[in-house]
Amino acid sequence: MGYRVGMTRATTSARPPGRPRSGVNAVVFAATLSTVHELGYARATVDRIAAAAGVAKTTIYRRWPSKGALIVDCLLDAFGPVPLEGAGRADLMASAIRWIAAKIGEPGVGDAFAGVFSDAVSDPALREVLSARLQDPYRLALQEALGEPENRVLFFIDVVVGTLLHRLGMTGEPMADADVAALAEMVLSHFADGAGSS
Amino acid sequence: MGYRVGMTRATTSARPPGRPRSGVNAVVFAATLSTVHELGYARATVDRIAAAAGVAKTTIYRRWPSKGALIVDCLLDAFGPVPLEGAGRADLMASAIRWIAAKIGEPGVGDAFAGVFSDAVSDPALREVLSARLQDPYRLALQEALGEPENRVLFFIDVVVGTLLHRLGMTGEPMADADVAALAEMVLSHFADGAGSS
DNA sequence: TAGTTTCGCTACTACAAGTATCGATACCGA
């Protein structure tokens, strides 16, 4: 998760002086998801998340510059890499759609995603973090695996993630499997070899 | 816009006693959109909206119970009824998609929509307002015009609105016409007569 | 032991949603 990316020293593995950071990142991520799940995004304050993690609020702010950055890192940890398995583009896309739908359906994940997404609407700095750290890795992996240009992969992500988040936001419940299947069918048909322009 | 829906008196048009409300709703709506457009959703505080409208903040709260309710009413006013014109379902759906895409692209409208949508994620009361007052009228009109069952129209709305809002939220810019056309093509193909289950 | 960094803790600032209260104003009916 990039504990020590700086590496100003040329000598390898020279542990920096001072008290080392305690390994509470995983605990904080778990506390974030469970707090968001129980109280919703708006009431999942940094104070409450810190209390749930058994950590001082200042410790959170020493590691993440803002609540939004914490949520983005938490989502990165929860998502992990895309499982890009399957023979052919259709299988790849279908499995990616089912994967992200399942992830968004996990307790707390969808709420946190939708919450940070909406915060980003009026916060360009957070939008940059969200786009660069969360969307870009998956976009690049999909471009590579599918052999599609950037604009078409962005369209793919808009349709799939946008639909799933809209359903979650409007109903409070993740999209049912039957509708996820319909979404996959629709998208795959559109992206079949020889489909339209964008 | 539902100024006086209560109507406890049986006698028609018995104007209630007291000083009548000044007709500033339209001014407040315009001030809301322009403030959201200039400052973004989060910094478009009720104080600022009231100042832009030349109205006291308390006047806003006398008419709308919360900022979210104000935004929803403002969006209702900005959207108006769906123009359901066109021969056949394909024309109807295509024109509806272009219409909502254009509305979301209007200055302030998309930002306000995305902002109130994300607030609703962690606010069940606001979600109810959003669903009942904003989504349901359009859903019912589409069910009637397209002859589709509720779950398929809800899926249609999730895909179209979700995609447009995700693009706006991630990039800060409304979706370009070429991508709106691709969205319409994909959705129409999925909803062609004799298409899949959901 | 000296130097460095993180820790928990408390206190603080800045700001926004929403409420309470006041005198003033506009309209109705008698």
Added chain:
DNA sequence: TCGGTATCGATACTTGTAGTAGCGAAACTA
């Protein structure tokens, strides 16, 4: 003309949250 009623603007207030500042203590290295 006058009382009743409800709105208006203005000000002040409460509550809650993001984020910051500063402290002494703890944990590591050299």
